[in-house]
Amino acid sequence: MIDLIHIFLFTFLAIIAIVVIRMRDLFAAVMLMGIFSLLSASLFTVMDAVDVAFTEASVGAGISTILMLATLSLTTSKESTLYQRPRPLALVVVVLTGAALVYATFDMPRYGDAAAPINHHVADYYIARTMDDTGVPNMVTAILASYRGYDTFGETTVIFTACVGVMLLLGGARTFYRWRRREDAGDPEPRP
Amino acid sequence: MIRHVILRVMAKMLIPLILLFALYVQFHGDYGPGGGFQAGVIFGAGIILFALIFGLEPAKAAFPPRVLEVLVAVGLMIYGGTGIAAIVKGGNFLGYGALSHDPVHGQHLGILLVELGVGITVASVMSTIFFHFGGRGRKDV
Incomplete structure (x- = not known):
């Protein structure tokens, strides 16, 4: 079931990204970017990162869409088209970079892997001590405001x-x- | 003001709920998802929705830009002030444990104050930026 939701969300993210690139009407592009942010927020929710999803939904889908629209109201909502000759070298560079990035992901630990280094640096300490140190049940808030107060x-x-x-x-x-x-x-x- | 009745009525119903929800997210951030940043953004979005539906001038009358500009700095000063208060009480900068006799209470108090500062700054920054964007290119502002 969760795989189905993932496939659904990722497919739509990819479709929207391609449509936004090809779109010449900037107004529609801004609205699609808002939908893109909302879908990312759903993705974060599925990954149990509720606080991040919250931020993505309010900032990505809300505020930045409005600021983009405010900018469009000051300028024009049509992208000026400029024909450029196709450049094969640029395509090769982009494809190679993309391939390298995809190749690099094979080295990454699997999603949710308990043995991954990221889950063992300071995370163990936070998980064990947050409730005794701060008395705040939401660990994300405790880390952001107290342990990482300087940041x-x-x-x-x-x-x-x-x-x-x-x-x-x-x-x-x-x-x-x-x-x-x-x-x-x-x-x-x-x-x- | 926008003449569409549906938009206006729905906005009238929604804006108080949005502002109330922002306050809930602000002060419930210790227990549930959310916190100062999200609450500030939601509060700012409420102000911006008000400005979009009822016009820039009524919004500026309800949320005076002068006050918002001051609040931008006040929020950051609450954050820094909490850190300084911890030093005065004999702890480290932003070491909330020193704020109260019981370190856990001190931590809780510090987190609450700091999140409040973040919320105030973010809400006023978002609405200030929008007021500046929305007011451009007009002669009446």
């Missing part, structure tokens, strides 16, 4: 910095130009 602090700072950057790029320039326009129009308003 999450850095992450929050990154989000903060991104916001400051957007405000400087989009907001700051606008107020400056508005002030300069007023000055040009001979409207002496005190500098903010």
Whole structure:
């Protein structure tokens, strides 16, 4: 049963990815990207990574779709097409890289393998100690906020910095130009 | 404001539920899936939905951009402040165990505060970015 769900989800992911690449209508492409994120979120849920699925569904399918649509409303929703001659060398490079990546996956431990190195570095300690150390039943929250508190602090700072950057790029320039326009129009308003 | 009745009525019904669900995810993150980041994004999505349906100006009146800009920094300062508080109480930076007499209680309190800081920052960042994007190319903002 779970295999059927996997096959279903992966098939749809592949189909949507190909359609998005071939699509010239950017509006439809953005909507399909949202569906792609939602399907990935379902995939994470099937893999029992509920917290990741939660993030993927809210950020990937929600916020980024809306930001893309907001961008499209400022520009145009048609991709400008530029005919390029087919390049056989590029195809060879892409196929070789893809083959190398697929070959590398054969070395990876199987999904859910208890003997995999990733499951034995610090995971054992977290699983054994989380409840005694923090009293928080959700291990993901305990790791993110307590054991890996520095990382999450850095992450929050990154989000903060991104916001400051957007405000400087989009907001700051606008107020400056508005002030300069007023000055040009001979409207002496005190500098903010 | 959008004139479609169905969209408007459904949004009116959904937005309070979305905001309430965000708060649930925020404060239930210790026990179930979720936490500050997801809660912040959901809260921000609620604000953005409000702005999409009822227009940018009413949204800015309900969630003033000035306040949101301050909250962006306040959330991060709650996070950093929790770490500093742990130092003042005699522990390490972000070592929540020092926050209370019982280290487990201290951990729980620290995680709650830190997640609150993340939630506040993320929610205000998401809505601020959207306000800046949505307000571009218009003369009335």
